[in-house]
Amino acid sequence: MSLAQFFLNGAAEEVAVESLSLSHTSWSKEYHLVRNMPSGGTLTLEDSTSQVFEHYPFELKGDLVTGELDQPIKILLGDLGEIIPVEIDAMIAAGTTDVLPKAVLRLYSSANLAAPLEVVVRYVTGVSRNAQGATLEANAPSMNKNRTGELYTLDRFPTLKAFI
DSSP: OOHHHHHHHOOTTOOEEEEEEEEOTTSSSOEEEESSOTTOEEEEOTTSOEEEEEEOOEEEESOSSSOOTTOOEEEEEOOSSSSHHHHHHHHHHHTOTTSOOEEEEEEEETTBTTSOSEEEEEEEEEEEEETTEEEEEEEOOOSOOOOOOOOOOTTTOGGGGGGO
């Protein structure tokens, strides 16, 4: 079932189950969290492996449905110093702050936890904290990694002056 079919033709008793996987090379473990399954559960990932997800309060702000790759997503974790500060300290101690943590968001139908309806991969580019927890700013990976190296200056291209 596609995501559009779920929202347009899904049964009224079906719920969209939101899951989040957070990982980094220096972290103590990979975190597999599910928001709206109070006792947690086992979900099947996109590569057909099963993974146990633990219940953890979080909220996703951003549009996961449009498929727009550049749109940032805010992940509001109900983290009261349990996960994020400890793992950031581990990144600093290991000297791997230049490697971005990976966030994989998966949306399932409660009627079928054997295959995700949608999988969105983002990289955490910013972290802020407040009294409610931590907010992670997650962005799409940069697809334009190659540059021509050519500088467009007025000395080389005098006709560009008309556009300034």
